[in-house]
Amino acid sequence: MELRQLRYFVAVADTGGFGRAAESLGIVQSAVSTQIGRLERQFGVALFDRGTRRTVLTGLGEALLPQARAVLEAADRTRALAAALADGNAGLLRLGPVRGPRTARLLHRLADQTGAFRVTLRHVPAAERLRLLRDGELDAAFVRGAPAAPPGTSLLEAWRDPLYAAVPAGHPLAARPVLTPAELAELPLRLAGRTANPPFHDLVTRLLRAAGSRPPAGPRFTTLPETLAEIASAAEPSWTLFYEVTGLPDFPGVAVRPLAGPASTTWLAVPEGPPSPAVRRLLAALADLAG
Known part of the structure; x- marks a missing residue:
């Protein structure tokens, strides 16, 4: 028949x-x-x-x-x-996202009122995102910092976010509206170990090295709230740096200042070769946000 x-x-x-x-x-x-x-x-x-x-x-x-x-x-x-x-007007995009306001705006732009195009998110660490992409379980993945592209994938710059430094509110540096890596070179830096977030750890060390700043190592960064609490209360001054995720923190005893020059780059990892229709729609949404 x-x-x-x-x-x-x-x-x-x-x-x-x-x-x-x-x-x-x-x-x-x-x-x-x-x-x-x-x-x-x-x-x-x-x-x-x-x-x-x-x-x-x-x-x-x-x-x-x-x-x-x-x-x-x-x-x-x-x-x-x-x-x-x-x-690209229908289908499914399997995406490994990063947290932050840009991701929320991107997902809103990708939304389709008819429900013909859907996005599923896999919230896993950056290394796992890249592995899932390499194994074909994700169509695209966002990663921050300075990642290495797995075999068979390409990295496209998606956007850049400024970095912020958090110092004790009573420290002389808190009086400055913007801080530079050179000004922070003598203050112990609270940074998570490389295994916790290799791309961001590599980004920070590379940017500080490029600026000629080698601050001494301070206590390890744990979570942002815990680290800010320790910066506010510790007898010895220290600092940390971060990028905005859900707004800048307003923490008693801590001054948050933009860090001049360096920025955190977010990359979009995609399979090599011509993009799929779902990835083309993602790229178009990114271009709209940038434009």
Whole structure:
């Protein structure tokens, strides 16, 4: 059974004749007759009573007609969905995100009111995001810092976020509106170990080295709230740096100041080669945000 046979069957039923069906389909009558005959032989039933003035459905033909219409409608929906998938107007994007306001704006821009395009998120550490991308379990992944692209993937710069330094509110540096790495060179730095966040750790050490600043190591960074509490209360002054995720913290005893020069780059990791329709839609949304 072929879709065209069902289409011819429905056309004859709707027009009441092989000639009129052929005219509506833009083909010759013999083609319609041949395909209907084949369909009847495949089904083992007569679909039409072929009279001299009008061709009418048999009882069995009437019973089969709703199903034939349903099959053709399903085929049309499938073709329309395939076209939408190819254009990026439908489908599924499996994304490894980073936290922050830019990600929220991007997801809002990707949202489709019809629900034809969906995004599923995998909230896992950066190294795991890249592994899932390499293994084909993600279509794209965002990573911050200075990551290394896994084999078979490419890194595209998505955006840059400023870095902020947090120092004790009573320290002389808190009086400055903007801080530089050189000014912080003598103050112990609270930085998480490299295993906790390799891209960000590498970014910080690289940026400080490029600025000629080598601050002594302070106590380890744990979480931002805990680290800010320790900066505010410790007898020995220290500092830490971070990028904005959910707004800048307003913590008693701590002064947050922009760090001049360095920025945290967020990269989009995608498979090498031509982008899929879902990734093309993601790239278009990123371009809209940048523009």
